[in-house]
Amino acid sequence: MKIESYVLLFVGFFFGLVGLVYWLWSHEDAGSVMLLGTFLLGSVPGFYYLWWSRRMRPRPSDDPDATLEDGAGVVGAFPGSSIWPFVLGLGATFVALAFVFGAWTLGVGLFLAVAALVGVVYESRRGGLV
Amino acid sequence: MTLLADRPAVVEEGSDHEHGAGPSGFLKWVTSTDHKVIGKNYTVTAVIFFLLAGAMAMLIRAQLANPDSTLLSQHTYNEMFTMHGSLMIYLFVGPVAFGGLANYIVPLQIGAPDMAFPRLNALSYWLYLGGGSLMMLGFLTTGSAADFGWVAYAPLSNSINTPGAGPDLWIVALILTGFSAIFTGVNLVTTIYYLRAPGMTMFRMPIFTWNMLVTGILILIAFPVFTSALVLLWCDRHLGAHIFEVSGGGVPVLWQDLFWFFGHPEVYILALPFFGIVTDVIAVFSRKPIFGYRGMVFATMSIAALSTSVWAHHMFTTGVVLLPFFSLMSYLIAVPTGIKFFNWIGTMWRGSVKFDTPMLFAIGFLVTFLLGGVSGILLASPPVDFATHDTYFVVAHFHSVVMSLVMAAFAGFFFWYPKMTGRMLREGLGKATFWLMLVGANVTFLPQYLLGLKGMPRRIAEYAASDGFTTLNRISSAGSVLLFLSVAIFLVNVVVSWWKPIPAGDNPWDASSLEWATSSPPPHHNFLKIPPIRSQRPVWDYNHPEDRIIEHAKARPGGFVASGGVGTVLLADVNVDGEDTLETRDPDR
Numbered sequence: 001m002k003i004e005s006y007v008l009l010f011v012g013f014f015f016g017l018v019g020l021v022y023w024l025w026s027h028e029d030a031g032s033v034m035l036l037g038t039f040l041l042g043s044v045p046g047f048y049y050l051w052w053s054r055r056m057r058p059r060p061s062d063d064p065d066a067t068l069e070d071g072a073g074v075v076g077a078f079p080g081s082s083i084w085p086f087v088l089g090l091g092a093t094f095v096a097l098a099f100v101f102g103a104w105t106l107g108v109g110l111f112l113a114v115a116a117l118v119g120v121v122y123e124s125r126r127g128g129l130v
Numbered sequence: 131m132t133l134l135a136d137r138p139a140v141v142e143e144g145s146d147h148e149h150g151a152g153p154s155g156f157l158k159w160v161t162s163t164d165h166k167v168i169g170k171n172y173t174v175t176a177v178i179f180f181l182l183a184g185a186m187a188m189l190i191r192a193q194l195a196n197p198d199s200t201l202l203s204q205h206t207y208n209e210m211f212t213m214h215g216s217l218m219i220y221l222f223v224g225p226v227a228f229g230g231l232a233n234y235i236v237p238l239q240i241g242a243p244d245m246a247f248p249r250l251n252a253l254s255y256w257l258y259l260g261g262g263s264l265m266m267l268g269f270l271t272t273g274s275a276a277d278f279g280w281v282a283y284a285p286l287s288n289s290i291n292t293p294g295a296g297p298d299l300w301i302v303a304l305i306l307t308g309f310s311a312i313f314t315g316v317n318l319v320t321t322i323y324y325l326r327a328p329g330m331t332m333f334r335m336p337i338f339t340w341n342m343l344v345t346g347i348l349i350l351i352a353f354p355v356f357t358s359a360l361v362l363l364w365c366d367r368h369l370g371a372h373i374f375e376v377s378g379g380g381v382p383v384l385w386q387d388l389f390w391f392f393g394h395p396e397v398y399i400l401a402l403p404f405f406g407i408v409t410d411v412i413a414v415f416s417r418k419p420i421f422g423y424r425g426m427v428f429a430t431m432s433i434a435a436l437s438t439s440v441w442a443h444h445m446f447t448t449g450v451v452l453l454p455f456f457s458l459m460s461y462l463i464a465v466p467t468g469i470k471f472f473n474w475i476g477t478m479w480r481g482s483v484k485f486d487t488p489m490l491f492a493i494g495f496l497v498t499f500l501l502g503g504v505s506g507i508l509l510a511s512p513p514v515d516f517a518t519h520d521t522y523f524v525v526a527h528f529h530s531v532v533m534s535l536v537m538a539a540f541a542g543f544f545f546w547y548p549k550m551t552g553r554m555l556r557e558g559l560g561k562a563t564f565w566l567m568l569v570g571a572n573v574t575f576l577p578q579y580l581l582g583l584k585g586m587p588r589r590i591a592e593y594a595a596s597d598g599f600t601t602l603n604r605i606s607s608a609g610s611v612l613l614f615l616s617v618a619i620f621l622v623n624v625v626v627s628w629w630k631p632i633p634a635g636d637n638p639w640d641a642s643s644l645e646w647a648t649s650s651p652p653p654h655h656n657f658l659k660i661p662p663i664r665s666q667r668p669v670w671d672y673n674h675p676e677d678r679i680i681e682h683a684k685a686r687p688g689g690f691v692a693s694g695g696v697g698t699v700l701l702a703d704v705n706v707d708g709e710d711t712l713e714t715r716d717p718d719r
Contacts, residue, residue: 003332007431011347014435022439026452030387031442038351048162068660071328074310078244079493081153081161085249089256092309096264096302100295106633117588120249127258 001062005049011042082123088116133665156571163248166257166652169234170550173258176226182266183217186210188614191574195607197595207591208277209296213265215280216300220307221262223535224396227356227380227403228314228349229258231542232342236318238645239339241327241663242714243655245318247313254313261306268296276300279589281393282363284374284385289367298367301360306355315349318342327644327662333427336643336666337420340427341406344434348395348402351438359385385449390441398437401531402430406539408492411541412474415489416481416639420665422473429466429473433582436463446515453512460510467503471496486639487560491541494568501572502530505579520589524580527577533571539621540567548634551627552650559623563616570612577602577609642667 019035022028060066094109164167190210193202201428203211237245245251268275273294278287280295282300285291320344322335335343363385365371372378374385382493413420420426440459442451474496483489505527508514518524539562547555581602586593593599637646646669648657661672 007332007343007347011351011432011435014440018435020441022452022455025455026453028218030384031391034355034387034391034440041351042347061326061330062332064329064331064334066328068662069330075243076246076323079163079249081158082163082249082252083251084396085163086160086256087251089260090256092306093264096260096306099302099368100264100298 001049001053001056001059005046005053008042008046008049012039012046013042015039015042081124082120084116084119084123085111088121093124143673163244163252164654165233165237165248165251166550168251170229171255172233172258173230175262176222176230178219179221179262181224182213183222184614185494186214186217186335186547188610190214191607191610193591194603197267197597197600199592201474202591204259204591205274205277206588209275211589212276212279213268216265216276218532219323219396219400220304221258221265223400223532223539224311225258225307226539227400228311228318228342228345229254231407231546232345232403233314234316235546235645236339236342237325238549238648238652238656239336239643240322240325240330241644241660242321242325243657245317246325247317251317252684254310254317257306257310257313257429261303261310264299264306265303268299271299272293281389282385284363284366284382285376287363287385288375298364301364301367305357305360308353308360311349311353312357315346315353318346319350322346327660327663330644332661333424334666337409337423337426338403338406340404344430345399345402348399348434348438352392352395352399355388359388359392361389381444383450386445386448387442388545391438393444394441395434395438397531398434398659403432404495404535404542405430407542407545408495408538409474409477410643411492411545412477414545414639415484415486415492416478417484417640418477418481420473421476421479422469423666425469426473429469433463436466443510443515446512447519457510457512457702461507463509464503471500473626487555487557487564488541488545488639490564491537491544494564495538495541498530498537498568499534501536501576502527505530518582519578519583520587522578522586522588525588526578526582529575529578530571533575537567537571540564545639547627549645549650549652552634553627554634554638555623555627559619559626563620563623566612566616566619570609570616573609574606574613577606581606629643637669637673640673642670644668647672671707699710
């Protein structure tokens with residue numbers, strides 16, 4: 001987990017430095033704010049990972065000498081086929097259309113989107129379709 | 131102890147219709163959450179957008195082949211170059227890389243059963259398809275499709291200068307694809323952080339996977355800015371928000387700031403995946419490990435970081451940007467890119483290079499990208515940029531770069547097509563595609579450098595015979611015909627491979643990363659077994675026991691991972707004697 005945190009901390013470090021230099025040099029607002037946001041995007045999860053990596057045992061995927069047996073067991077639950085992403089995507093597209101042509105597609109879109117959200121949650125509670 | 135012969139017979143039925151519940155045909159396409167199906171969907175959809183955008187490019191070149199041309203009206207011409215750019219950048223080069231190839235290949239390369247969030251992955255695809263369709267819908271509206279250029283600069287993009295539904299469709303379409311890209315970025319980063327196989331440490335991942343990790347982070351940096359800027363633009367157009375309009379106290383150049391803070395990293399979101407493809411292809415066809423692996427990783431991260439701090443080099447001529455800062459940072463990008471070139475050549479150096487089609491495309495990428503990259507270094511200098519801004523010199527620069535990425539994409543297609551379909555593409559047709567594309571790309575775009583230096587502006591539908599642009603434009607248009615032919619031959623190649631298949635086998639290129647350890651196409655949840663991962667080249671180490679394992683030489687014997695079951699992944703150890711120990715768990719418990 002350490003290398004993972006270093007990658008993110010590199011983002012935070014770099015944009016902290018560049019953002020500071022840029023702000024002091026240019027006093028320009030928009031760019032400085034975006035660089036500050038990028039600094040946070042790297043450093044917040046980066047420090048969290050670093051903090052966490054010191055409290056956990058290295059995972060088999062962090063250990064160069066790990067054998068495949070070390071990773072034996074359940075990797076995770078992966079949902080099988082599901083119609084709801086399609087319905088949610090369709091709903092989002094209809095909602096987007098409403099922002100161009102006016103309101104009537106909004107109803108259709110929201111109905112599909114809410115149906116999909118309910119469907120996804122219900123599906124998860126049952127442990128997926130499979 | 132051969133990898134291919136040991137596969138148990140159970141596998142055959144396990145591969146496609148596990149639990150007998152998987153839908154097929156149209157329903158499979160609509161409901162699948164398998165990263166391989168979604169990756170293929172992405173690839174096919176992106177290639178369709180590529181063909182549409184290519185057709186628009188042919189119209190553009192036909193228009194410009196003659197002075198005072200009246201083939202297209204000025205208005206249609208504006209639509210054509212806007213939609214050509216938008217389709218290519220937003221809907222082809224990016225999605226084919228991070229949605230298509232990466233989606234398919236990254237979980238395979240790290241030994242994962244799927245992406246971390248399969249349903250989110252499916253949602254990404256549907257948002258992408260929905261967004262792409264909405265953008266094309268612009269052609270059917272009474273006004274027109276978007277015609278303000280792919281960058282949609284304010285104030286041209288406000289409701290007075292470009293009214294109508296077409297531009298609005300363009301905006302909402304990109305909001306949808308923006309969310310799609312963000313979800314894919316989250317998915318890629320999480321997958322690479324959490325689903326690597328045991329022993330697959332960060333510094334053993336193939337460079338393609340490394341680059342996709344960095345691309346994923348870059349997506350998370352860049353796309354939210356763009357997506358929110360589009361929302362602001364919509365508010366300007368419909369609610370009179372005056373964010374980008376001087377009349378209400380807004381700042382038009384703010385749009386350029388927001389757009390290019392996305393737009394320049396976007397260039398590298400497009401480029402990094404293809405750098406990764408090229409790195410892996412060159413290593414495989416030189417039959418050597420990658421030269422300077424850690425240098426490559428560091429170069430990728432530096433390029434990504436620097437690319438996010440150079441956005442305003444697109445805005446030198448606005449007169450309100452800090453020229454020395456952005457010029458310096460732009461020059462600095464040449465350093466890690468140079469390291470990459472050095473390492474690519476170092477990988478080939480004294481290797482036994484095989485010139486199969488993917489390798490040819492990779493070398494074509496090197497040549498074309500070098501031309502595009504070097505002209506980019508010129509443009510990083512403000513005096514040169516002031517002289518050439520908004521001329522064909524800039525057009526030639528970024529088309530050289532992007533065409534090199536298209537070549538790298540074809541290297542990826544030819545390299546992984548056997549893995550995705552289990553069929554080989556024809557070498558002869560592939561080489562014809564390559565040579566036509568290499569010659570075509572350079573004949574099309576090299577004259578445009580000269581046109582730019584002679585002063586031909588971008589985005590003009592007509593020029594006069596007395597301008598002296600005619601000959602170079604004709605050469606450029608002739609080159610585009612070669613590009614058209616090369617893509618046509620590629621499509622013939624795909625059709626031929628379906629009509630008369632040549633079975634590919636698991637590892638036709640004798641490649642080294644994990645995706646080549648599984649069958650072609652891979653079974654559901656990817657791996658029935660995985661060779662021990664003791665270096666950056668686990669499959670090579672396994673297939674070539676005579677070679678020294680380059681990292682962590684004290685390999686332990688045995689060990690495979692098997693996976694099965696749709697709801698839950700089962701892992702099994704098959705030791706060298708073939709004795710199985712299985713751990714299973716009921717998915718519902």
